[in-house]
Amino acid sequence: MSLVTEIQEIAAQYPQSRSAIMPALHLAQKKYGWLPREAFEEVGEALGLTPAYCMSVASFYDMYHLEPVGTHIVEVCTNISCALVGAQATLEAFERELGIRPGETTADGEVTLRTVECYGGCGWGPVVAVDQRYHEPVKPEDVPRLVQDLRNA
Ligand code: FES
Secondary structure (H helix, E strand, O other), rough: OOOHOOOOOOOOOOOOHHHHHHHHHHHHHHHOOOHHHHHHHHHHHHHHOOHHHHHHHHHHHHOOOOOOOOOEEEEEEOOOHHOOHHHHHHHHHHHHHHHOOOOOEEEOEEEEEEEEEOOOOHOOOEEEOOOEEEEOOOOOHHHHHHHHHHHHH
């Protein structure tokens, strides 16, 4: 089944097809691994929207990737509550362990490191998501084990 057809089936469950844009973007991202131009064209075609509109929605949310990403994604919350309890030190530990900076992917294509604004776990920071699974609190000394587990996954 084509992506356009899959999206249209989901859209049929909504009073207005454009309301399906979030699950449509998720489906497209699942197909491509990120959201290239073709993904926005297909989502737009399926929902009767322009690719530019679809991209504007995707660009608002952290969970959509506008550039290629690694097999695994490590996301460190650096917003104020996590910052106050050491998010920067946790982020730097990931930088050292992975040899990359936020926004970069390891040379083997395995891990992308990102910063995010808030996961809503503000009382348990620093919060880190590894492949969308939350870990909290993550201290610098926890980072080598997390990266090891990730590489063994
Ligand atoms: S500030 Fe980090 S989870 Fe909210």
